[in-house]
Amino acid sequence: MGKGGKQLGTYSYQEVSKHDKRDDRWIIINNQVYNITNWARRHPGGSRVIGHYAGQDATDAFRAFHNDLDQVQKYLLPLHIGSVQKGEVNTNYSLENDFRDLRENAEKMGLFKPSYLFFFLHLAHIIAMEVMAYLTLYYFGTGWIPFLVSVCLYSTVQAQCGWLQHDFGHLSVFKNTTFDHMVHFFTMGFTKGASPSWWNHMHYQHHAKPNVMGKDPDVRVDQLFVVGEKMPLEVAKSKKSNMPYNQQHKYFFFIGPPLLFPVYFQFMLFRHIFTRRLWKDFIVVMAFYVKFFYLYTSMLGLGWALVYYEIMRVLESHWFTWVSQSNHIPMDIDRDTAEPWIRLQMKATCDIEQSFFNDWFTGHLNFQIEHHLFPTMPRHNLYKIQPLVQSLCKKHGIPYQMKTLSQSFIDIVKSLKHSGQLWEAALHAHHVS
Structure with missing residues (x-):
């Protein structure tokens, strides 16, 4: 009772x-x-x-x-x-018990406590670059060199703010839902021009079931690409698509990184806002556009301000796509088999070697394994838990993959080529039968 x-x-x-x-x-x-x-x-x-x-x-x-x-x-x-x-x-009691002990030890070590100085300095360097992007055109004119310098600075602002909003979205900074949401609206909405609610809707699903077909929106890509070992076979069997997937490792360079942000994300985030009537998101996103075009149209004119904006989005899109996919697309992609949390995350993620540049360039998502296991852990502490995670994996015979940054990018293309070949072979087998 x-x-x-x-x-x-x-x-x-x-x-x-x-x-x-x-x-x-x-x-x-x-x-x-x-x-x-x-x-x-x-x-x-x-x-x-x-x-x-x-x-x-x-x-x-x-x-x-x-x-x-x-x-x-x-x-x-x-x-x-x-x-x-x-x-x-x-049957997973020993593994799950050890993982829960690991989390308890991490809490005792203070690894879930944020460094406010770290996040303040990170936000400060983003704001400084945004100011520099504007001042470059304001003081040096709108010639090609200051134009390109400015757009590169603004693209860096967008990419780095993408990593920073990720921290607030995961409630890993203030550990207070209200405060984290407030700064999330500032970083994701006002600074990046995207919907925080849309990000939460998509990204939380990804973390709950990474690389799980039918559940992770990040692998809901079969209209353009097939990924992993299972999806190519299912798509070939269904015969629903006319995409030449056997060439996807080539056309990825033209419709993947260049168009993800400027086309797909722009459409999806506004669709999410309007279909769910998220007027608070709409207001903060529009505040970004008012700010941007007010500042840059006065110097560049509307036409070149639009060109500037699109170049910035394309550069940001390349940065995000290569980093985000390097940790996941080359890993296992399957239907939901109700794997325990640690096995599920380990199958879907890999790490990239640590360095000052890699940490900054990826927003500490080079520690993707640790981030997926402990999504509310402040990113500046992920390297501290890494050796303990490696020990746990070794004890239970779970593969732990770590790569160089360049190899992780190469593996994206290699995995797309492999999946495309699987689709082609399966399609041929179905035609023969």
């Missing part, structure tokens, strides 16, 4: 796994079973991110996303319907 006189039951893992439908969702957290069917629509992180764990044990995912467990527990209490049967065999 639970609080309020509610009758609680006991359930097997197998029974819980049956409740994974849109209109019937149960999850397990710390061996307790919760019916989230109706509440999922009100979930602050979005219905999809919590729905991706329907029918599964979400203990470590739950812990990874939430800073204030006491506050969240208040929401869980009315959803509690019982517990997992005693004596149920958890």
Whole structure:
């Protein structure tokens, strides 16, 4: 009997796994079973991110996303319907227990405590470069050299602010939802001209189920590309697309990095704003455009201000695409097999070697493994937890991949070529049969 006189039951893992439908969702957290069917629509992180764990044990995912467990527990209490049967065999118990011990040690080491100086200096260097981008044209004129210097500075602002907004979006700076959201709106909305709510909607799903087809929006790319080992076979079997995927490692250079931000993201973020009536996001995004065109049209005229803007977006898009895909596209991509948190993240991510440049260039996403395991850990502490993660992986025989920056970029193209060849072979086999 639970609080309020509610009758609680006991359930097997197998029974819980049956409740994974849109209109019937149960999850397990710390061996307790919760019916989230109706509440999922009100979930602050979005219905999809919590729905991706329907029918599964979400203990470590739950812990990874939430800073204030006491506050969240208040929401869980009315959803509690019982517990997992005693004596149920958890084949991943040893690994999961060691991972939870690792997280506890990280908390004791203070690795979840942010350095406000670090984030202040990072924001300061972004603002300084944005001012320099404007002053370059203001003082030196609009010739080709100052134009290119200015646009490169502004592209760097956009890329670096992309990494910084990522920290506030993950609530890893203030550990206070209100404060982090406020600065997230400033960095993502006013400084970058994008919707913070759209970013949360997409990125939280990615973290919940990275490289999981049908759940991670980052691998929902089959209209243009096939990735991994399974997607090429499924697409070939369906025969729904006429894209020449066997050439995707070539056309990636023309429609991947150059167009992701200027075309696809621009369309998607405004569609998200209007379909969900996110007027606060709309106001802050429009404030960016008013600021930009007010400042640059006065010096360049509207036509060249538009050219400046598009060049900036293309350069930013290249920077983001190569960095973000280097950690994921060459890794395992599959349907959801309800892997435990650490195995799921390790299969989908890899690290890039540490250096001052790599840390800055990637926004510390060269520690992608550690970031995915502990998404609310401030990025300046990720290198400290890396040796402990490596030891845990070694103990349990889990591959831990680390590459050079150049190799990680090469592997994007190699993996696209490999997936394209798989598609071509599967398509030929289906035609023959």
